[in-house]
Amino acid sequence: GEDVEQSLFLSVREGDSSVINCTYTDSSSTYLYWYKQEPGAGLQLLTYIFSNMDMKQDQRLTVLLNKKDKHLSLRIADTQTGDSAIYFCAELGHGGSQGNLIFGKGTKLSVKP
């Protein structure tokens, strides 16, 4: 079935770049998403990429999509302590005519001063 996998933890120093990786199984996914969840808060959509794109940049965020390998990554430039959170990768999977979001388990990003 459809599955999304990502590493559970990442630790970086403030000012460095963070790269969070994700793999998915549904090759027909049309949209792939990155969400951020801060402690005690709900999900916040950070960015998304359409499957016919290789890259999308939005300020400090860069999303890279390798459709052949079904690999998605999120790069955060100049990581700040405020970026500490859990980052979820999600794909828009199959579900009849509508489609459901399939989430990874989340990567906990810790930013050290």
Added chain:
Amino acid sequence: GAVVSQHPSRVICKSGTSVKIECRSLDFQATTMFWYRQFPKQSLMLMATSNEGSKATYEQGVEKDKFLINHASLTLSTLTVTSAHPEDSSFYICSASGGAEAFFGQGTRLTVV
């Protein structure tokens, strides 16, 4: 990782009836639960946040009298869609948190006919 069970996974109901969706944390105590809704081909939308033993906090535009949320225990939250209409047909997903991390249920596909 922690397990969150959401039930039912699919439900079809008649217009005007009410539907209850359950979200259970199976191996941890969920002090906070989040309820999301996904519109067709779109990303997730946070509907409400509930803390155990207190009233849910609804996001702007979400009718609290229509989407009743109960979080009576540390392992169970329910979402009741009252007097359902076809436009309520959607994918509903819960997320449970016992601290900094949150875990997702499998989602419920609601179809109102």
